[in-house]
Amino acid sequence: MIKEAIVEKLDTKSLSSASNRLCIADLGCSVGPNTFFAVQNIIDAIENKHKSEYDGSHKLEFQVFFNDHASNDFNTLFTSLPLERQYFSAGVPGTFYDQLFPSSSIHFAHSSYSLHWLSKVPEKLLDQNSSWNKGKIHCAGASDEVVNAYAAQFEKDMGIFLNARAKEIVPEGMIVLIIPGIPDEVHPSELPAGILFNFLGSSLVDRANEGILNEAQIDSFNLPIYSASPKEMASLVKINGCFSIESMEVTDPRSKIHDPMKCSKGL
Amino acid sequence: MIKEAIVEKLDTKSLSSASNRLCIADLGCSVGPNTFFAVQNIIDAIENKHKSEYDGSHKLEFQVFFNDHASNDFNTLFTSLPLERQYFSAGVPGTFYDQLFPSSSIHFAHSSYSLHWLSKVPEKLLDQNSSWNKGKIHCAGASDEVVNAYAAQFEKDMGIFLNARAKEIVPEGMIVLIIPGIPDEVHPSELPAGILFNFLGSSLVDRANEGILNEAQIDSFNLPIYSASPKEMASLVKINGCFSIESMEVTDPRSKIHDPMKCSKGL
Numbered sequence: 001m002i003k004e005a006i007v008e009k010l011d012t013k014s015l016s017s018a019s020n021r022l023c024i025a026d027l028g029c030s031v032g033p034n035t036f037f038a039v040q041n042i043i044d045a046i047e048n049k050h051k052s053e054y055d056g057s058h059k060l061e062f063q064v065f066f067n068d069h070a071s072n073d074f075n076t077l078f079t080s081l082p083l084e085r086q087y088f089s090a091g092v093p094g095t096f097y098d099q100l101f102p103s104s105s106i107h108f109a110h111s112s113y114s115l116h117w118l119s120k121v122p123e124k125l126l127d128q129n130s131s132w133n134k135g136k137i138h139c140a141g142a143s144d145e146v147v148n149a150y151a152a153q154f155e156k157d158m159g160i161f162l163n164a165r166a167k168e169i170v171p172e173g174m175i176v177l178i179i180p181g182i183p184d185e186v187h188p189s190e191l192p193a194g195i196l197f198n199f200l201g202s203s204l205v206d207r208a209n210e211g212i213l214n215e216a217q218i219d220s221f222n223l224p225i226y227s228a229s230p231k232e233m234a235s236l237v238k239i240n241g242c243f244s245i246e247s248m249e250v251t252d253p254r255s256k257i258h259d260p261m262k263c264s265k266g267l
Numbered sequence: 268m269i270k271e272a273i274v275e276k277l278d279t280k281s282l283s284s285a286s287n288r289l290c291i292a293d294l295g296c297s298v299g300p301n302t303f304f305a306v307q308n309i310i311d312a313i314e315n316k317h318k319s320e321y322d323g324s325h326k327l328e329f330q331v332f333f334n335d336h337a338s339n340d341f342n343t344l345f346t347s348l349p350l351e352r353q354y355f356s357a358g359v360p361g362t363f364y365d366q367l368f369p370s371s372s373i374h375f376a377h378s379s380y381s382l383h384w385l386s387k388v389p390e391k392l393l394d395q396n397s398s399w400n401k402g403k404i405h406c407a408g409a410s411d412e413v414v415n416a417y418a419a420q421f422e423k424d425m426g427i428f429l430n431a432r433a434k435e436i437v438p439e440g441m442i443v444l445i446i447p448g449i450p451d452e453v454h455p456s457e458l459p460a461g462i463l464f465n466f467l468g469s470s471l472v473d474r475a476n477e478g479i480l481n482e483a484q485i486d487s488f489n490l491p492i493y494s495a496s497p498k499e500m501a502s503l504v505k506i507n508g509c510f511s512i513e514s515m516e517v518t519d520p521r522s523k524i525h526d527p528m529k530c531s532k533g534l
Contacts, residue, residue: 019371020370021369021370021372061369061370062369063368063369063372065357070345070346070348071346073342074341074342074345074358075340075341075342078337078341078358078360079337079338079360081337081360088359088366088367088368088369089359089360089361090332090357090358090359091341091345091357091358091359091360092355092356092357092358093345093346093348093356093358094356099355100355101330101355102288102328102329102330102355103287103288103328104286105288105330
């Protein structure tokens with residue numbers, strides 16, 4: 001899908017008209033090696049397209065920015081960078097819920113399995129007393145109020161994320177987001193991750209009942225993870241107004257499990 | 268000296284004409300905090316000059332690249348970045364005896380107390396049998412052949428360093444090098460570091476005589492450190508031809524010691 005998006009939608013001629021330097025950012029890269037494969041695939045696709053447009057006289061230079069929290073293990077990332085890489089590397093510490101790069105300095109941004117992490121536990125859950133999401137550690141299987149609090153936090157975070165990227169990414173640049181999502185009209189508790197979070201919450205409550213853990217602490221603990229639906233994502237991108245969606249593809253979560261599930265598709 | 272060089276020699280108007288983004292690289296940054304002070308001083312000097320030329324409507328954005336070997340502790344560097352910094356940060360792993368950044372992407376490069384590290388022990392010392400620099404771990408107090416081997420390695424390394432920087436630094440950019448050096452016409456053994464290396468070598472030989480260490484290993488061990496003289500540096504920069512020296516200042520090593528020394532000045 002990324003390769004197709006680059007071939008069909010990315011105007012590499014325009015992007016490389018001012019300089020032969022193309023800057024790629026992987027947001028939420030962790031320590032590798034997945035980020036190296038993702039980045040190489042992007043570079044290969046851009047280079048192939050560029051080669052088909054030029055006779056080889058105009059060679060591109062790639063600078064790749066690997067981003068994650070400052071507490072990420074960049075030492076491991078840096079010492080495991082592929083030796084045969086044909087790009088300049090840099091690590092960028094900091095949350096992607098803030099501007100990380102100078103204005104108009106990134107041509108292609110990528111983020112895989114990172115944007116489901118909220119910037120923090122939804123504020124309303126912190127404001128309420130701990131019984132608001134009693135016996136649960138997530139919005140999966142929780143009340144509508146809790147689900148809405150998670151959705152509101154995601155909406156706020158996504159607005160901040162898109163505004164930051166809008167500053168950093170050059171006009172005609174591209175951003176690819178791979179997000180563990182949820183099919184439209186499906187409740188979080190019906191997806192594998194939701195089921196897992198509910199089991200985990202129940203296990204913690206069992207430990208509290210046995211006196212091993214403190215019940216109040218469990219009740220006040222909530223995972224800052226949210227799975228958005230295609231409708232939600234489309235709506236948030238539209239509300240933000242800085243980007244247009246060129247393509248959105250939903251993969252089927254059932255391909256990862258062996259028994260039939262109630263839900264029909266996932267982002 | 269750096270502030271004066273920026274005020275008098277750096278054409279900030281020209282550098283910021285194409286974009287308001289200025290990229291600074293600190294080569295051999297280690298883990299901080301010295302690098303943070305150095306970078307902030309550079310930014311302050313550039314901003315002050317820029318403000319005096321514009322009325323404040325043209326604001327600069329700074330992106331700072333902290334470079335050191337991939338084995339450097341970037342985790343410590345990243346978690347100790349100044350919270351109040353007004354620049355975008357990135358860590359760049361790799362030796363500065365190679366190109367680290369895309370062509371014409373750095374406006375100001377800085378390196379402090381790093382370039383005295385050779386890329387490796389001089390090749391001739393590795394080729395010879397271990398008795399070539401017997402009882403010593405450095406060229407301080409060694410034969411002329413050994414001193415020349417060190418000088419040749421430094422010459423080779425400096426050529427590689429300058430060629431790499433010439434590719435990376437934009438026209439009218441600036442590079443500031445702070446190097447522990449040696450006064451013209453002074454032998455390495457006469458400087459504090461040389462005296463220290465000779466004492467250290469003697470101590471190791473004593474341990475070998477006591478049977479605690481292996482003599483052959485000590486004889487084959489040589490520190491890849493070289494202190495260049497102002498004449499040498501000027502000559503190497505001229506031979507390379509990519510840069511012109513705008514200013515060179517020599518500090519007096521006697522300010523760091525209490526007793527009088529034979530040598531009169533150091534780089």
